Amino acid sequence: RRELYVKVLNGKKLLNTLSLLKIFFDNITDAIYFKDVKGHFVLINRAKAEDMGISSPQAAVGKTDFDFYSREFAEQAYMDEQRIVKTGKPIRKVEKVIYKDGRVRWGSVVKIPVMDDKGNITGIAGISTDVTKLKEVEEKLRESEERFRVMFEATRDGLVVVDSTGEIVYWNPAAESIFGYTMNEAYGRKIYSLIIPEKKLEHMKGMLKDFFKEKWNIKWRKKIIGCRKDGTLVPLEISHSKFQFKEKDYVLVIVRDVTEREKFLERIKREADNAKRYLDVAEVIIVSLDKNGKTTLINRKACEILGYKPEEIKGKEWFENFIPEKCREKMRNIFNVLIYGDAQRFKYYKGSVLTRNGEERIIEWYNTILKDNEGNVIGTLSSGLDVTEREKYELKLRDLAYRLNGLKPGGIFIYQSHEKCFKAFADLTFHRVPGLCMLRKDPEEVIEKYGIKPESIRIIASKPLKGYPPLDTLQKVSLAISEFQKENIMGVVLLDGLEYLTSISGFDGVFRFIQEKHLDFIESRSLLLMPFNPETLQPHEKALLLSEIEGLK
Template structure:
């Protein structure tokens, strides 16, 4: 209402009416928006709060109050410093002032001593909508304890693997596809004389002889062409001081994101082995060239196998005299060590058929010199034409050589076994990894095992061992599916954290069953940071003697398994995190409004080893950014697409999904193309397909993700979808 002057100069009243309907609507929308925002803030698992320029609390959510342990009236209006320590306040004030001064978002990690948790604060500016001046800040505090611990565990696992690699006797080397060194173990510097700085600049061309370099290039070319396995080969490597040293190289491909990125090499110095082999060959050639000379223990036998004579080396070797030897049958000497049916036949052929023999091995406990391994060579001799044949028998003591070869073979098998254990693919299930690890350990020829065994993993909450895999011990499934710490041999190994050895079924073998056979055990604890994560149980023959070499290998094998189990457990935690953060569960089917979210979830699960398959209408080139392997993709199309499997038959899609999840329990299936299937086969048939599939996914503990544009469906169709699957987004 306003006062005006009329045309005669007299005051008059005037009423002005303004339509405020739109303003009231705007106010109502603002209130609704604020209520939604407040509901979102209050339901968040992160602490969210607003502070003014004096760092005084203006607004707080319930999560912050829970972390502070205070009611709202004792927080709002208080300054940050009144509720936190001086040191924490000082660090926070510095970050807050930075936001007020720069207007940029700042993050701060801190440790909450009372809660024993780590948090990441994200500090953002709040500006006046009119002036643009920063009036306050909003702080979001996210609990990152599990993530931080997971990263620390991963770092520790990598450090332990690196420690193992740095302390192994062989040289571990990695190169890219151009031959540049990307990693060299510590042993390389000790063997070749190169420094760490040298290694950073080295290419295999710099350290290989020209001939070996050409061979290496040819092998790299074979890796690039798709070869997955090549036999070991011997290369000549140039040391820093110019020496040429032979190394046996075992190579394997390195893949990143499914693509070949380099070559891993295990190099072993074989100078001594080659020298030993050459020496053996030279000695053999020499013996053959002077068969009638005095060199090795020699015996001359008549046609009836009686000793005519023997050389000095024979008498010295076997510590006998001519009186004890000459004119006696070979088969009567000593404790009749030469009376062997096969040897009798060989010597008879030398006399009657003039057939020589070489390198016939006799292993025997000789009366005066103990257990020896002798190699025999025999050749026919004649003193004159028409005379009776004689036999020259050369005997070589190869005990030491055999021992050396055995040790070399054992060392090679140990290194190969450890590398095999560390190379087990982590995309396998834990049970499959342990099954393959047990098979690797049992395959070692020099380990005197019964080819029977099992592996348990520890259940920390129950303080028990849980059987995960066994080989040729079916009875253990009933008697030892779970073993309390401290019970029987495996439980004692877990409780004491020491290898338990027994050569027979004694009183400590508490778990017995009808028909148990005599046997012994090696029970080896698997330790990570002095914590028991499992036990390897291996069967040995009754009366087997404990062997230090066997003990050392079993410790190394357990350490390798500990690294694998730790890494696999970390991956399992990552999987749980993905399921939790995306609010998905095994045995469920989901409709996703966001295509990118569905593809990212499926891709991450597949990268962590979850079996997966993708049915899609998407451009195959675009799928590369999601890192879904080509072999896991089926294009939903009636038109064949080169290089891809295609189908547009709903029944075939249903059958292939069913077969896949039956063969891959706990798998992930991405079905992108529901709109196309509805347009092609009708809503009712497609909906019936989902109804049938839902129970198959429940039965096989699998997950179905279906990115879809719901706006194209009617409200009835949306409701039907919602009755069978969960809608996200």
């Protein structure tokens, strides 16, 4: 009787255990399944049934992965399971699950062999955990890392990271360009002994040590003289920022080669102090946009210029919120060309931004596109310089050059003296007025005598001359001027060879050309300068010509 009681008691315990296991099996959120050696489902839990899109676990019995998933996924799963049947070894992996309707999820799966009492493999047991959200987080982290990597490598400033001993641990391509050392040459060397002249070494050592001793992250900007690999000295502007990574202190050193800026400052040193201040610092702003034009990354300098906090900018549509309405469509078109067309065409361009208080700031942009691992464009990364004050100053210089030459923007002027005409053009372009010089003479002579830039020269002739492409018809001359005016506001065009154009197109053709272009030059505030003696014309032709110009010099 006691033995019977024990058997009954043990049977109840077994039933309770089985009941608990069934509750666990039916309610666990992980997908659990059993298959025979040919891949047919024998038993699945509710979570697996939901994953397969069926109402009852019983509906899966006798079916295979090919009935519920894509052929690609089902074939891979079958090969994995046959490997288990042959080797008896379990498999643990993260797999990409693709359904017949194209849906995708990621699962962390463990598959083990099922054996009978004699150790023969009779099937496969598997459990799969959905890790799709984890994979999405990993992908976002990778994209963030990629943005910062591209930002570090694309910026025109040298970026150097040093540890607390002063050893270099990162050295971007711009730093290589500034100092002449490659990353391999710079890595592990002391920053002050590598790029600082010997007489300044001790000073820089002490400065770096003091910087690491500071409790707070004190940021500062200084001008120093650096030393290149070839021993030449270079004026630099540097700034420091301390940060921690894996509980170690590091300093990010931002280095800017200010050689060209120093030369420019020297040329205008007679100007007022307020004109110098905006040239002393040309800080870089960084903006990243996704394919829809929404802001995904914005740095401190950009926030300062726009007058917004970072959280007020991130996620906002860039063109609708931060670009003036008058140039919004143009800037959006440039962005679309970068994303969907020729990324090199607008690698550099100049445009305006709209600040919080309604002010427009002019920015010189350097742009690059961002791509994912598959080479698909996912957005843009742009660095820019605020050149608003420089533009204002250059406009003053241009106005001064106009006044000194007795000219005003907008219109046509004829010079009876070739010498004076070329000197006026050279003086205006020297003061940064965009110029187009269309010649009927030796370009090398003009370059040497007047200092006119070769890239601004076109030749009016029937065949190429010394590598310069020819403009052999009045129509081509007109088209070249139109293209120049499209890209340059308040430019100056010197049109030599009016006699030649008259000989091939007749006075009537040349006069119609001047009439058509007259309004274009007035509207664009551009100048057309023509060295020509009107006395060579018939009286009525001279009268017509002079009626269409602003002045005879």
